[in-house]
Amino acid sequence: MDRIGELASKKAAVIFTKSSCFMxxxxxxxxxxxxxxxxxHELDEDPKGKEMEWALRSLGCNPCVPAVFIGGKYVGSCKDVISLQVDGSLKQMLIDAKAIWL
Known part of the structure; x- marks a missing residue:
């Protein structure tokens, strides 16, 4: 769990994924x-990927990938991110976290 928090806070936008996952x-x-x-962070390519997958599940990530963090905070999975994009708030979240600039 500590590793997830550490990795999620190292950059403004962080996505935990699996290389074979279309979503x-x-x-x-x-x-x-x-x-x-x-x-x-490709969980299937990380030696501690299974542990991180379980940690993501314990955070409520279901499915566990993709798990998106913006500004160090868990935003959600695919459907959550798509919803944010559709309602126009994803871009503003990325701007606020300094992941993009206008």
Whole structure:
């Protein structure tokens, strides 16, 4: 759990993913399209990936990936991020966290 918090706070936008997950790829593409350059942590490529997956589940991440953190705070998974994008608040969250600039 400490590792998740540490990694999530190292950069303004952080996404925990799995390399084979289509929805993870979509969320990463969305962030890149907006102009953000998030830190990406591929759980299936990390030696402690299983432990981090369990830690994400204990935070309420279901499914555990993609798990998006902005400004060190858990924002949600794919459906949550898409909802934020649709209502226009995702970009403002990224601006507030200094993950993108206008």
């Amino acid at each position: 993870c790829h979509s969320i990463k593409a969305l962030f890149y399209d907006i102009g953000a350059s998030p830190a990406i």
